[in-house]
Amino acid sequence: MAATNTKINRRQFLKASASAVISLAVVGSAAYYFKDKSNIREKGYLRPPGSRAEKDFLFACIKCGLCVQICPVHAIKLADWNDGLAYGTPFIDPNVQACDYSCDAIQCAETCPTAAIDFQIFKHAGNEAVAPLFKKYPDGQFPKDINPFEVQILAMKRADKIGEAEVPNPTQCLAYHGQGYKGKLGHGNKGILRPPGTKERIKIQETEVNREICDLCVTYCPLGDEAIVLDKLEDGKFLPKVKDGCVGCGVCQMVCPTDPVAIVVKPVDKEPQFA
Ligand code: SF4
Ligand code: SF4
Ligand code: SF4
Structure with a gap:
């Protein structure tokens, strides 16, 4: 009886060993397969505003998905297995849905439990911008043209650069052809957007526009002419010119009507602090 048990146990042992070897082989092959897979940045996707440098971000993000849930325009998605080590981390594809800061308070950063998206930079920028106003108008009686809340929000939007827009091939741009x-x-x-100077969000697929010369990327940019202008070239053609104030939100790419899009936003490299 004891001998039979030993035999069965040995068989079980061999079976378990074989399973372990197969599992290791599968995991090993998967790791090998994924190690060379492009991560989400290499695909041209953006990290949410306030995200740390890529190495630090991969370390700090616990893939909880809270930033995904809180984003009012559903700009943030979670990376899948094809994204290698970036699996489960949040990204924004500006070709589909940009970050148009419709949330005002950068809620993805505010809600992140690990500061993988760092709210402090926005908080400091906002506070620094409004502090002189409160000093100047200590009684809170601001002139009609000054809304401290708007000043604060604008400073927060400017506080972090996640990407930079560019027109890689001018011949794809309608304005370049005078069209x-x-x-x-x-x-x-199917993007959602809150056009500059308005309070309501619009669905881009339900919004009709009519321009003599296309300038949609310029007029829908939430940061205006500090980020992008329509430049008149020497030969009389036009081309969007991206300026230092561009923060890489992706709105210009989202609203551009050409296919493939004439203007694209590339993620920028940040300096790692910890890795
Ligand atoms: S909220 Fe922070 S930790 Fe959670 S998925 Fe988003 S970035 Fe990662
Ligand atoms: S929206 Fe696109 S096509 Fe129109 S001006 Fe901008 S880049 Fe050119
Ligand atoms: S040009 Fe404007 S709309 Fe385009 S990414 Fe920069 S800040 Fe955003």
Whole structure:
């Protein structure tokens, strides 16, 4: 009886060993397969505003998904297995849905439990911008043209650069050919946006525009002419010119009507602090 048990146990042992070897082989192959897979940055996706440098971010993000849930325009998605080590971490694809700061208070950063998205930079920038106002108007009687809340929000939007827009191939741009645009915003994508100077969000696929010369990337940019202008070239053609104030929110790419899009936002490199 004891001998039979030993035999069965040996068989079980061999079976378990074989399973372990197969599992290791599978995990090893998967690791080998994924190690060379491009991560989300190499795909041109952006990290949410306030995100730490890529190495620090991968270390700090616990993949809880809270930033995904809180974003009012559903700009943030979680990376899948094809994104290698970035699996489960949040990203923004500006070709589909940009970060247009519709939340005002940068809620993804505010809600992040590990500061992988760091709210402090926004808080400091906002406070620094409004502090002189409160000194100047200690009784809170601000002139009509000054809204401290708006001053604070604008400073927060400027506080972090997640990407930079560029027009890699001018011949794809309608303005470069002196062409206008009449039709729906965007290039068939379903984005949501709060146009500059307004309080309501619009659905880009339901928004009709009509421009003699296309300048949609310029007029929908939440940071205006400090980030992008329509430049008149020497030969009389036009081209969007991206300026230092661009923070890489992706709105210009989201609303551009050409396919493929003429203006794209590339993620910028940040200096790692910890890795
Ligand atoms: S809230 Fe922070 S920790 Fe959670 S998924 Fe987003 S970035 Fe990662
Ligand atoms: S929205 Fe696109 S096509 Fe129109 S001006 Fe900007 S880059 Fe050119
Ligand atoms: S140019 Fe404006 S809309 Fe485009 S990424 Fe920069 S800040 Fe955003």
